[in-house]
Amino acid sequence: MNGNGHKMQVKNLSMYYEDFKALEDISLDFPSRRITALIGPSGCGKSTLVRCLNRMNDLIEGSRTEGEITLDGQNINGPGYDVISLRRRVGMVFQRPNPFPKSIYENVAYGPRLAGTKDKEKLDFIVEDSLKKAALWDEVKKILRESGQKLSGGQQQRLCIARVMAVKPEVILFDEPCSAIDPISTQKIEDLMAELKKNYTMVIVTHNMQQAARVSDYTAFMLVQEQGEPGRIIEFDDTNTIFTNPSDKRTENYITGRFG
Amino acid sequence: MDARKRDRIATIVFWGIGLVTLGILAFIIIEIFGRGLITALSPSFFSGKPEAKQVGGGIGPMIVSSLYLAALSMLIALPVSIGAAIHMAEYAREGRFNNFIRFCLDSLATLPSIVFGIFGLTLFVITFRWSYCLLAGAFTLALLNLPILLRGAEESIKLVPQTYREASMSLGASRWTTIKRVVLPSAMPGIITGTVLPVGRIMGESAVVIFTTGLFIRTIPLSPFDPAAPLAGYIWYAQTEATVLDYRKIVNGGAAILLILVFLINFAARRFARFYAKRKQLEVKF
Numbered sequence: 001m002n003g004n005g006h007k008m009q010v011k012n013l014s015m016y017y018e019d020f021k022a023l024e025d026i027s028l029d030f031p032s033r034r035i036t037a038l039i040g041p042s043g044c045g046k047s048t049l050v051r052c053l054n055r056m057n058d059l060i061e062g063s064r065t066e067g068e069i070t071l072d073g074q075n076i077n078g079p080g081y082d083v084i085s086l087r088r089r090v091g092m093v094f095q096r097p098n099p100f101p102k103s104i105y106e107n108v109a110y111g112p113r114l115a116g117t118k119d120k121e122k123l124d125f126i127v128e129d130s131l132k133k134a135a136l137w138d139e140v141k142k143i144l145r146e147s148g149q150k151l152s153g154g155q156q157q158r159l160c161i162a163r164v165m166a167v168k169p170e171v172i173l174f175d176e177p178c179s180a181i182d183p184i185s186t187q188k189i190e191d192l193m194a195e196l197k198k199n200y201t202m203v204i205v206t207h208n209m210q211q212a213a214r215v216s217d218y219t220a221f222m223l224v225q226e227q228g229e230p231g232r233i234i235e236f237d238d239t240n241t242i243f244t245n246p247s248d249k250r251t252e253n254y255i256t257g258r259f260g
Numbered sequence: 261m262d263a264r265k266r267d268r269i270a271t272i273v274f275w276g277i278g279l280v281t282l283g284i285l286a287f288i289i290i291e292i293f294g295r296g297l298i299t300a301l302s303p304s305f306f307s308g309k310p311e312a313k314q315v316g317g318g319i320g321p322m323i324v325s326s327l328y329l330a331a332l333s334m335l336i337a338l339p340v341s342i343g344a345a346i347h348m349a350e351y352a353r354e355g356r357f358n359n360f361i362r363f364c365l366d367s368l369a370t371l372p373s374i375v376f377g378i379f380g381l382t383l384f385v386i387t388f389r390w391s392y393c394l395l396a397g398a399f400t401l402a403l404l405n406l407p408i409l410l411r412g413a414e415e416s417i418k419l420v421p422q423t424y425r426e427a428s429m430s431l432g433a434s435r436w437t438t439i440k441r442v443v444l445p446s447a448m449p450g451i452i453t454g455t456v457l458p459v460g461r462i463m464g465e466s467a468v469v470i471f472t473t474g475l476f477i478r479t480i481p482l483s484p485f486d487p488a489a490p491l492a493g494y495i496w497y498a499q500t501e502a503t504v505l506d507y508r509k510i511v512n513g514g515a516a517i518l519l520i521l522v523f524l525i526n527f528a529a530r531r532f533a534r535f536y537a538k539r540k541q542l543e544v545k546f
Contacts, residue, residue, distance in 0.1 A: 054430060087431065100427065101424075
């Protein structure tokens, strides 16, 4: 790949829910300040894989992993690795917008407050700055004290992005961020991602191949061969190659819409 | 018979059932107020001291006893039940043990209050040598209400969407911080409305107070270790034991006051839950 280094690396990762093997032998590098897309049919393990990257799967009883995931070269599953600092460095935007039942301001201030920021001026600055980065400031600057849940779906999703921004992460994971919102909001979020690429490493899970082609630099195609088998990476390359000249027949079939 | 006709009949039947329920409730309220409202609303009755030997006694100390007892008992029961509910909903692994606890709680919830009364008498009044007092009653009633409060709080906590917890944890919050800052505030309106039934039960409970707090006092109780005479118990006492000639008046007036108190508490709890939800900008319906 190119010379700007790998922010996160996955090596021979397998992941289990109880006895069920959900992922097998995943190896993948996420280059710094690039967008990597994970595509593949439903149930192929894309979401499971991104949730390994900030250890959100820890919340599910009976889940465990084998293999290695590193952030800046450090194994995030290693003993003594601080999962809280991991989640602050690797932020996440979920499939359904999930603002807290709090005001717009408090939604964005949630992360900084957790980190112990109490100073009003500092919080005001972070809130404004984060909402600007999420391209939402102009729409909400007059209604900061109103509930975040009163916003439209697309605005809520950008509020969730602002909430992540406020924590100052290094990596942002997007788990099908546009599957529950309208095309115009989707456009805004894609533009936003292109803008954020200057400073952040991003991973996006998407069902929408056009979206993967539009926003990402690299694309990994995942697949479950037979029902009940674990998800595997079939092909990983730069997005252009994946979409114009895939080397695996199965990738080509998926890209051209022959299944999935 | 065609579908439209059947639908009409069903509509009429369910309307009818609804009306009958409403009618019974209205009848009870009218009956109680008809007999006792005038007495209940006279200041010499609701704020006066009870008499042991002559007519014209009031029930002031009894009203205070009831309210004091309810407050004290909830003060004991609420923190314990919320804490236990947090454990059961957020920390405990689902499985046999948790289900066993739920089974015990549900059994405890259906235990007749007289059993709790005797338990309270044996433990607090006799063994602890507290004698008849508010605190003995409060602890006994806390035990009585614990199952229902706990299950209510657990349900309210479980109704908080999982996505809130995920969002909070993904921002680097620990489990406890998530509970404190996101889960509990969202569950609070439900927990508050869940206290209405237990408070009503305390106000209406006579079996427990007969055994734990006492039945007749003439001065307002101040310390939790003072004997007390909650209204429901005093109504029973006036009807069956009292030697005053106007005991019917005391019983009817007391019943009306009890009804008013329960209405007020119910109304206040709902208003408070709604106010809280609004202030915290929660989208909840009541």
